[in-house]
Amino acid sequence: EAGVVQSPRYKIIEKKQPVAFWCNPISGHNTLYWYLQNLGQGPELLIRYENEEAVDDSQLPKDRFSAERLKGVDSTLKIQPAELGDSAVYLCASSLDGQGAYEQYFGPGTRLTVT
Amino acid sequence: AQKITQTQPGMFVQEKEAVTLDCTYDTSDQSYGLFWYKQPSSGEMIFLIYQGSYDEQNATEGRYSLNFQKARKSANLVISASQLGDSAMYFCAMSLVGSSASKIIFGSGTRLSIRP
Numbered sequence: 001e002a003g004v005v006q007s008p009r010y011k012i013i014e015k016k017q018p019v020a021f022w023c024n025p026i027s028g029h030n031t032l033y034w035y036l037q038n039l040g041q042g043p044e045l046l047i048r049y050e051n052e053e054a055v056d057d058s059q060l061p062k063d064r065f066s067a068e069r070l071k072g073v074d075s076t077l078k079i080q081p082a083e084l085g086d087s088a089v090y091l092c093a094s095s096l097d098g099q100g101a102y103e104q105y106f107g108p109g110t111r112l113t114v115t
Numbered sequence: 116a117q118k119i120t121q122t123q124p125g126m127f128v129q130e131k132e133a134v135t136l137d138c139t140y141d142t143s144d145q146s147y148g149l150f151w152y153k154q155p156s157s158g159e160m161i162f163l164i165y166q167g168s169y170d171e172q173n174a175t176e177g178r179y180s181l182n183f184q185k186a187r188k189s190a191n192l193v194i195s196a197s198q199l200g201d202s203a204m205y206f207c208a209m210s211l212v213g214s215s216a217s218k219i220i221f222g223s224g225t226r227l228s229i230r231p
Contacts, residue, residue, distance in 0.1 A: 041223055042221030042222055043221050104150075108157070108158060
């Protein structure tokens with residue numbers, strides 16, 4: 001069974017440029033998560049989807065970040081414009097549901113460097 | 116509000132010894148889940164073990180066990196017979212169970228280094 005797929009693995013951009021990350025969850029997983037992980041810290045939830053509905057986006061900086069999961073399968077996270085402080089690893093995860101009783105499976109992450 | 120605390124930024128352990136990684140949590144909810152994840156230098160988060168708040172027995176998965184003490188709100192991870200490949204960051208996490216608005220939060224992690 002394929003795991004969570006993310007692309008690209010690495011991205012280097014200049015500040016003020018846009019960037020997008022893509023995630024394909026494990027087949028059959030209804031819940032999809034995007035996390036931000038700064039160096040030496042634990043992941044912080046940005047947004048959680050139940051199928052195509054964003055049920056928790058309270059931590060998403062909506063002035064520059066956006067996300068979509070149009071068909072309830074794969075998802076895209078976008079930053080426009082990027083700032084130096086956005087340099088981090090962006091992790092995507094999926095689980096059977098979002099009720100908290102199932103483990104999340106993580107992708108390898110996208111390491112973003114903003115110069 | 117939910118909170119996860121991992122007080123050990125780093126630990127060194129001799130190979131083949133057992134090691135305990137501390138985790139305390141705070142929540143006013145009665146139904147919640149506790150998780151441990153391993154993150155090697157490659158960066159991928161690997162699920163290790165899960166404990167539900169109503170589970171009466173401590174969870175075990177191979178060399179991993181979770182020492183769940185509900186009254187003390189602690190969920191320590193115990194790794195028996197440590198191996199060199201256990202060197203990694205370890206994160207404790209908590210979610211509320213049964214709530215569509217559940218929050219999932221992670222601790223700050225413990226870096227475990229196994230000495231040969």
